[in-house]
Amino acid sequence: MGRTEGLMDWGRWWLQWRRTPVASGRGDSWTSLLRARQSREAKAAAVAVSALRAQLGRSDAKVELLDFGAGHPQGGDAVSTTIGRIAREAGTDKRKARWLRAVALSTQGDRTRDRLRILEVGTSLGLGGVSLLHGSQGELDYTGMEGSPAMVAWASQHLGPWSPRLVTGPFDRTLPEEVARSQPYDVVFLDGHHEGEVLLDQWTMLQPLMTAGSCVVVDDIRWSVDMHHAWCALAGGPGVRSLDLFRMGVLIMDHGPKAPLLRVPTALLA
Ligand SMILES: C[S@@+](CC[C@H](N)C(=O)[O-])C[C@H]1O[C@@H](n2cnc3c(N)ncnc32)[C@H](O)[C@@H]1O
Numbered sequence: 690m691g692r693t694e695g696l697m698d699w700g701r702w703w704l705q706w707r708r709t710p711v712a713s714g715r716g717d718s719w720t721s722l723l724r725a726r727q728s729r730e731a732k733a734a735a736v737a738v739s740a741l742r743a744q745l746g747r748s749d750a751k752v753e754l755l756d757f758g759a760g761h762p763q764g765g766d767a768v769s770t771t772i773g774r775i776a777r778e779a780g781t782d783k784r785k786a787r788w789l790r791a792v793a794l795s796t797q798g799d800r801t802r803d804r805l806r807i808l809e810v811g812t813s814l815g816l817g818g819v820s821l822l823h824g825s826q827g828e829l830d831y832t833g834m835e836g837s838p839a840m841v842a843w844a845s846q847h848l849g850p851w852s853p854r855l856v857t858g859p860f861d862r863t864l865p866e867e868v869a870r871s872q873p874y875d876v877v878f879l880d881g882h883h884e885g886e887v888l889l890d891q892w893t894m895l896q897p898l899m900t901a902g903s904c905v906v907v908d909d910i911r912w913s914v915d916m917h918h919a920w921c922a923l924a925g926g927p928g929v930r931s932l933d934l935f936r937m938g939v940l941i942m943d944h945g946p947k948a949p950l951l952r953v954p955t956a957l958l959a
Contacts, residue, residue, distance in 0.1 A: 691915060693912055706933065711953070712953060724795070726791040730790060731790040734823035742783075745780065746776040746777045749771050754769075754770060756768045757836040757837075758836075775813065780813065784958070785817075785908070786820035793876055799900045806875050808832050808877045808898075810877070810881040811835065814840060815853075817880055819848065821878065829851065832855075836881075841855050865894065877895060879905060883909055885915030888919040901943075904941050907937060907939075910936065924940065930948045933950060933952040
């Protein structure tokens with residue numbers, strides 16, 4: 690799997706990332722996303738998520754997780770941990786929150802529907818969901834998928850104001866069921882099972898649900914060598930424009946001529 694660990698590994702990723710050409714945001718195809726990233730709404734989402742993450746991060750409430758993620762058996766692993774640890778180690782932080790809100794703000798979606806449809810694969814405590822939804826007033830429909838029932842209970846508290854639809858169970862069962870519903874999505878946040886092959890399978894399954902102009906955010910694209918390989922396969926594939934935020938990547942479904950992979954200016958990285 691080649692997990693990224695320590696300064697040396699991150700330093701190598703950094704040098705590699707810095708060689709990618711930068712999106713100027715001035716009249717290029719990333720202008721509206723970069724503008725949304727600078728908006729008051731995106732800043733407010735980052736502040737709110739940062740406060741919630743800090744509050745949860747101090748919690749020593751015990752929780753029994755059912756972990757289906759990378760390195761755990763297919764039937765899930767019962768893991769005893771604390772809410773504080775989950776928030777600190779797996780929860781969306783303020784840099785990521787700001788980008789997530791910017792994506793939700795700048796995605797046009799299918800104009801024939803009056804509500805943007807969002808799917809998060811790997812909801813955990815709901816910090817990613819709060820980032821996407823913060824400040825919205827009923828114009829967004831959110832579905833979150835999560836393996837661990839204990840996490841779903843916490844997420845439903847944090848996402849309650851937006852009436853989320855939360856789907857519980859391992860993705861190898863719940864994702865095919867979701868795809869079979871044939872409901873389109875405008876924004877997808879892939880932040881569940883961190884294994885390259887699983888990411889590629891999820892992408893293949895979800896692609897038919899993605900509308901033109903829809904946006905996919907992939908988290909932890911440098912979490913391991915195989916996650917990065919999978920990201921490169923998605924970013925270099927047909928029918929997408931791709932932007933590298935360093936820890937996350939953004940793909941826009943676009944069937945125009947293939948554009949080169951760009952990165953954000955260093956000050957804006959997530
Ligand atoms: C990194 S956390 C998600 C963090 C969240 N998106 C956020 O922004 O705060 C990944 C979540 O995916 C869930 N997960 C990982 N692999 C899974 C699988 N194969 N099936 C179901 N859930 C899974 C884990 O239980 C965990 O809560």
